[in-house]
Amino acid sequence: MGVSIVPTLKVLKPAAMMVAIGFVGLLVGYFANAAFFPGTTPVQPIEFSHRIHAGDYEIPCMYCHTQARRSISAGVPSVNKCMGCHSAVAIDSPLIREVARYFENNEPIPWIKVHDLPDFVHFTHKRHVAAGLECQECHGPVETMDRVTRMAPTEMGQCLTCHKDNEVENGIDCLTCHK
Incomplete structure (x- = not known):
């Protein structure tokens, strides 16, 4: 007389499917949370401390993020900008050697955006x-952060409140539609 486990497996199949779907949902939720909600602190390809650069050495934001004053995006500094200082400063640091490797290979450092807005904004x-x-x-x-963290969600309400409080005029009354 043979014993079969097939009937038991058929009973467990729906439960296994629910566990698999739940696991996939958790993964999607984790990455959505990391991408869209506050507290997002991605691990960058090279650890960069704004506390040291913008805090301790008081390097102005616009020195590295030069595009902010003339374009839509603030941009990230090129590896050339980094090497402008680090060809003479902290050259023995393992992190600076890694920056130098990008420079020597003529490759940009693949920084991960922390403050990102939806495409429709x-x-x-x-x-x-x-x-x-x-x-x-x-x-x-940011000048106090070793690793940049998005402190709060960027929401339209914040923008509208600021524009209303400061009586910003831009040719379109946004508050007509966005109350």
């Missing part, structure tokens, strides 16, 4: 820099 850094906003008003106290 039109935001221009240039206008906000020209209006005199400090970077910290949206990005938080």
Whole structure:
């Protein structure tokens, strides 16, 4: 007389499917949370401390993020900008040697965006820099961070409140549609 486990496996199949779907859901949720919600702190390809550069050495944001004053995006500094200082400063550091490797290979450092807006949002850094906003008003106290963390979600309500409080005129009354 033979014993078969097939009937038992048929009973367990729906439970196994639910576990698999739940696991996939957790993975998707984890990555969505990391991408869209506060507290996001991606691990960068090279550890970079804003606390040291912008805090201790008081290097202005615009020195590295030069595109912010003239374009939509603030951009990230090129490896050439990094090597402008680090061809003479901290050259024995393992992190700087890694930066130098990118430089020697003529490759950009593949930084991971921390502050990212959905594609449907039109935001221009240039206008906000020209209006005199400090970077910290949206990005938080970056000069105190060893690893940049998105401190709060970037939501339209924040933008509308700021525009309303400061009586910003841009030719379109956004508050007509966005209440």
